[in-house]
Amino acid sequence: MTPSATTWPAAVSERSAELVHGAPRRGTVLAAFPTALYLQVGGHADVLPVVTRDGLRLPTALAVATTLPTVGWGVQPGDEVVVGGGVVRLPGVTVRAVRTWRPHPAPRAAATTVGGHLATLPLPWRVPARGVAELLLSGAPAPFALADRVGALVGAGPGLTPSGDDVLCGVLLGLRLHPRGTSAFVDELWRAVRPRLTATTSLSASLLREAADGYAAEPVTRLLHRLASAGSDSFSAVGEGATVTEAVHEVLAIGHTSGADLLGGLAGCLDALTAQSGQTAPSASTTVNPPTATSLSATPRSLP
Template sequence: MPEAASAMATTTYRAAVSARSAPMLARGRRGATVMAVYPGAVYLRVNGFPHPGLLPVVSTDALRLPNALVLGSAAPQVGWGVQPGDRVLVGDGAVRLPGLTIRRTRVWQPVPVPTAQSRVDVPCPPAVVALASTAWVGPARALAEGALAGADLADRAEVTVGSGPGLTPSGDDVICGVLLALRLSGADRAAARLWGAVRLLTSRTTTVSACLLAEAADGYAVPSVVRLASALAGGRERGPEVGAAAREVRGIGHTSGADLLAGLVGGLAAAQQHQHERALAGLSTVVAHQFSTADPGVTS
């Protein structure tokens, strides 16, 4: 709940900061630029932190990004009092907007999508496939296949990063889905290879989107995506929680959720195919070895 602070003519809100953004508030006060403003969220680019250096400030009923500072209440009824381009202060445990202070009172720990210790076969059920952006499944699969094969991903990343309009362009949402799918499949090296190519291009997309790409590279996403990934990893692809989580993901933004699902579908399909090919190659090697070591005195 907000607290009156008449001495400073401001209203103070209590909030919980993600452990992933806690250092931004722990340091001394520094300038920050307002990047975007919505009824339930304001996105700040904080000086002195590597790109993207984004701090999302969101209300309790807004989409919870994995690095967000989350108010313990709904958004201020009077609004945030800022617009894109405005300068504000972040640090010493608080975010200071005109007439509004948001003070950190605790730290919350985001949960990453699960990762396998070795490559596993994670199926993507029809309920998820049906909600994905059809046009992006193929490109997503191609990105994942390239990463799994150890191919040069520069050209593919070049045409995908920042592709499409909006605060989070479609191409970036797809890449987030692919990164999470590779992690979910235990293909950490492939995910790191893809992120290595994408990271070089994040300056060409929006600050918010660059932030979400970096979070996905570390295995973090909004809660509905984590719930969906956890259900798939747990072999509950036919359970009701999968459909519910997939529908919730699909509802993110205008196309962001559907695009992320396309990345997840394409990435899982590529990882599944890659695993099958490796299994067949291993079987062929075993069979060839058995024939090569057979008793030379025995003929067919």
């Protein structure tokens, strides 16, 4: 591929910097949308998202700093591009990493009632997510029980990020957020998920791997930090609910169902951990007003 005279400056995530700045290699276009280009570079779960200013910034994204023209990326699924040496070379443009950005991992909340702020949300997948978390908490799950639960979720549903995978991402993040969650629980769940990554899409496999390490798309990370901070002295009762509600709306706006499915996984996991701690969720007067996925319009940042 010949070099292009047009260059778009971009910021590369620390989690993809080695890939982007490494030796040039071939990448394959998985999907191309107006605000995002997904490239498979290496193994099945090795995906580099190239996103615009309006795109959903995933934890491994190469984020373009300029406003892109409306002509698109100039590639379609199946096309080959070159990634490495600090750039992504497309047919009509070179995306150059000129700086690095650092994604924030999931925090650890101090309050065991952290899940109470999601208690009133009518979320799909909440019950199966709680079942997965309860198996982990049991300490001695029946043989193959966790593997069976995970096997039923990985790759379940249509699209680039099937619903079952989004649910598992939520559970993995919840295990890091709740005070009763542990790295041992995360590792146990990840051991059940990892062998099944080839049963789902490359993009979804990459997001599962990131969630296992505590990373997620920026709106999800913002929600996790607000949940972890809620109830602290720095928040008033009114301000606390408002800021969590705003963050929940941002997550629900991801994709057609991806945000709601991830929230279902997160809430179900937090339900199980909160019950294990002997705590009860806050009353309805202290929980956020439950937004619904259908009340939100699709956004240009959404995953397909």
